[in-house]
């Protein structure tokens with residue numbers, strides 16, 4: 001059994017949950033309609049406040065809408081995407097080909113908590129709806145925060161009773177379907193203390209439906225830039 005304080009925990013069934021059918025549906029939706037409002041809001045602060053081409057690390061990148069959109073709009077010059085579902089990586093690669101920007105993204109398949117040591121730091125680290133899919137907040141967010149040169153942009157479930165109810169019902173559905181995957185509404189206090197311990201301060205916060213959107217910035221990085 002792995003030591004939970006320092007070894008990456010066993011990964012849930014991300015391949016089974018985010019399979020080819022799921023990934024194609026999300027990729028099609030992005031190609032047809034662009035980013036969902038939540039993801040659009042998540043990158044808005046970066047688009048408004050950064051002028052240079054950023055190197056982006058997209059953790060739990062899904063079908064790749066966020067990094068592809070940052071590349072397409074010229075804010076990112078390059079990206080690394082780390083994703084636990086191979087179907088999602090295949091879908092994101094397809095979108096990259098379609099947009100002619102596949103050479104700007106390096107994909108890593110696996111659990112970021114295990115892969116982090118081999119991944120370089122980035123100007124902006126993004127986790128859009130990712131910490132709610134992973135049980136060990138400290139390990140995932142701690143490893144992600146450690147890679148931040150300047151910004152950490154997160155979306156995660158709000159601490160509201162109706163959000164908890166929706167996530168609880170979804171977990172019940174997963175249990176009935178005998179799926180090995182669960183979602184988590186992690187305490188926001190913990191999110192903030194992990195960010196603070198990594199030397200990050202909040203520079204932006206807003207909500208969008210079920211989601212809390214928070215952007216942190218590395219203390220002192222503004223004067224260094």
Ligand SMILES: C[S@@+](CC[C@H](N)C(=O)[O-])C[C@H]1O[C@@H](n2cnc3c(N)ncnc32)[C@H](O)[C@@H]1O
Nearest residue numbers: 014060061062083084085111112128129133134
């Ligand atoms: C709900 S999906 C969100 C995907 C995408 N960010 C979006 O918002 O469309 C959560 C994703 O996070 C990935 N994920 C969760 N924990 C991860 C980890 N520790 N390492 C890599 N990927 C992870 C899952 O495989 C899944 O693709």
